[in-house]
Amino acid sequence: MTDDTTVRLASPAAEEYLDGVRAALADLPAPEVAEILDDVRAHLADLTAELGGEVDTDALTARLGPPSAYAGELRAAAGYPPAEPAAAAAARPGYVRARLALAAPIAGALLFLLGVAAGEVAFVITGMLLAVFGLPLVISDGPRVPSVAALPEVRRLVAARPAPGTQGRRFADFVASLQPAWWLARAVAAAVLVGGLLADGGLPAVLLLAIVAVPVSIRVGHLTRRDRRWLWAVVPLNGLAAVVLLWLLAAGLPGPSSATSAASDPPALPGLWQDSERQIRDIRPVDAQGNPLTGVYLFDQDGLPIDTSGGAECGPLDGAVPDGNAAYPRGTWDFDPRTGSCRHTPPAPLVAAVPTTPAPVEVAPPPAVPAPEQPPAVPAPR
Incomplete structure (x- = not known):
């Protein structure tokens, strides 16, 4: 038997395949599941090394079959009956606990967004508390949260993914490749939100906060890939980031022009x-x-x-x-502070110097110029 502490799966695809096998065996006793998964983990490690370390889910499925089918073979080899129908398994206490944990972040995110849209602080606070309510329920499950992955509805959702090589699968893979871009976008949204609450909301403050928020958001993104328990805190925050980004698209980024226009308006x-x-x-x-x-x-x-x-x-x-x-x-x-009431002061005597208009200056007419004397008339010759 291979010790779980010595075999580590370096490939995310192998971890995903192992999660599928674990979900298909979730109805078995926990010690039996742990023993079976030890062998599966060692087999996946050897297969990953055989394929050169660069392996995806499609390659593992081509060699071993779907995780549910492979789990069925392991179940039969261990002497266990086929998995019980989903309707009978839905009433199990572990499924009820997992459903509560799954519904908590979804309901909390919806209530949080409703509170932000309606301006109700009570809804916002309730949504945040409800979102983290499911975290204690799954904290003991481990990084991959197998109890939630074993839910019939989650398994149906995973099984409904487009088949490898189809157009839908290629589109889904393209959307998944855009995760780093979303990490940057939500960091900008966090910088704008915190800058508006704690600072003046101007562009310099947003840029300074974004320098801090971007590496934090990227780090949280990588942690979420390895430890699914982070989703119970990240999902509500992602909803808030989406609201802030939609508001930025409608109103525009804060900049010097907005601050200048606000400063130029005279105070009321x-x-x-x-x-x-x-x-x-x-x-x-x-x-x-x-x-x-x-x-x-x-x-x-x-x-x-x-x-x-x-x-x-x-x-x-x-x-x-x-x-x-x-x-x-x-x-x-x-206001008179001694009496706590209004005090009226009548008008005091006033001596006002009324500005006077200077008297118009009379301009003397120019002296008359005497007409030139006419020469004496000379009599005409006879």
């Missing part, structure tokens, strides 16, 4: 301000001689009243608050 300030620098709290109208006027109402070019109160109440004072419809001068309102 309550009340009346002079060039957004000096607040005008009261207006003191005077006549042409500088004498203060009272009971004056001011309107803008559209006939709307000019209000300096800003529409805000500074605090209660027996129901008295700044009146935006009062005549000018109104005085000023301030």
Whole structure:
């Protein structure tokens, strides 16, 4: 008997084939399955070395047959009956546990995306908790999670894959080859999301976070290939990354233009301000001689009243608050911290220097130029 600790399968295809055999033998007692798999693992290691180390699932299937058929031969050689029907196996307690573990990340991801779309924080938190709920259920199964792989629906899904050499199989292999591109894309999505939450969301912050996120995402991708338990945490995060990427396609990447436009917009300030620098709290109208006027109402070019109160109440004072419809001068309102209420300061005496228009300068008319004297007329000869 070959010791499991000394035989390692360096080929991912051999590991995948071994998982198929393990799933087909999942109804047998665990010690018996471990003993059978020790022999299968040693056989696969020898076959991989015979094929030169570069082996795929198609080559193994051509030599040994499908994993389910090969497992049937091993089952018969060990003296066990054929596998029980899927309907009878579905009620087994191990399958119920595996189904809960399988449904947890899927339901959690859907609830998470629903919460993000609807803006409900409770849904987002519940989805995250539900997604990781299945992780403890499969943590003891090992990196390949054989209990989930043994589920009838999972086995049917694996068996429904296109046959090798068909157009569908080539397309599936092409999609699988794009995994590294998705690792980069989700790293960018994570950088944009974290940059928007923790930083200003500008392009420099996103680029700096992406430098850190890209190697982390690639590392997690490789870990997921070797240890399927990572999927219980990665699937919900992949759903969030997909939402962020769709939003980026619709809104565009953050850049200097967006930050510049946001900085160029003037701030919304309550009340009346002079060039957004000096607040005008009261207006003191005077006549042409500088004498203060009272009971004056001011309107803008559209006939709307000019209000300096800003529409805000500074605090209660027996129901008295700044009146935006009062005549000018109104005085000023301030908050008194000693009484916790508004304090009204009446208009103080005002001496205004009214700018005067300089008197027009009279320009003297130019002096009259005397007409030149006419020479005396000479009488005509007779």
